[in-house]
Amino acid sequence: MRRRRTYGDLPKPQIHLGPMVDVSLALLIMFILAIPFLVESGLFVSKAAVSPKKKTTHTASKDVKIQILLRENGEILLNGDPVSWSALDTLIPQLLLRSPTRRALLSADSAVRYDDVVHMIDFLKGKGVQDVLIVKRKSS
Numbered sequence: 033m034r035r036r037r038t039y040g041d042l043p044k045p046q047i048h049l050g051p052m053v054d055v056s057l058a059l060l061i062m063f064i065l066a067i068p069f070l071v072e073s074g075l076f077v078s079k080a081a082v083s084p085k086k087k088t089t090h091t092a093s094k095d096v097k098i099q100i101l102l103r104e105n106g107e108i109l110l111n112g113d114p115v116s117w118s119a120l121d122t123l124i125p126q127l128l129l130r131s132p133t134r135r136a137l138l139s140a141d142s143a144v145r146y147d148d149v150v151h152m153i154d155f156l157k158g159k160g161v162q163d164v165l166i167v168k169r170k171s172s
Contacts, residue, residue: 098127098136098161101169102152104143124159134162139169 101109108115110123128134136156140149153164 098124098131100136100138100152100156102138102140102144102148104141120155121159124156124161128160134160135165136161136163137165137167139167 097111099109099111101112103109108117108120110120115123124136138149138152138156149166156164
């Protein structure tokens, strides 16, 4: 007589989760470390370097300055004169045509919102300004 084999006697197959957890954690760490390199945004700020004083040339004196001051009441001053956004839209490209360095100096009152300063930087960059220099004014 043949003996019948029952399935209760066989050991149950087991799934080993250790290697899968190791691989998952390694992938997670790689993604966490790689995300800052993939999504890089923000403002890049470079510290001004001190250079030895040179004699100013005749071309440097012809450089047209673009100085913008943002007041806490919302007023915008361009080279000391109050202007509106619509006037600024036409004046900035005209001033840039006469400026070989294509730089703008931006300063703001201490009560001006950060969002307004960043909006002005984006506006100037959109109009063709190559370097926006942020100037801290002396408190009076």
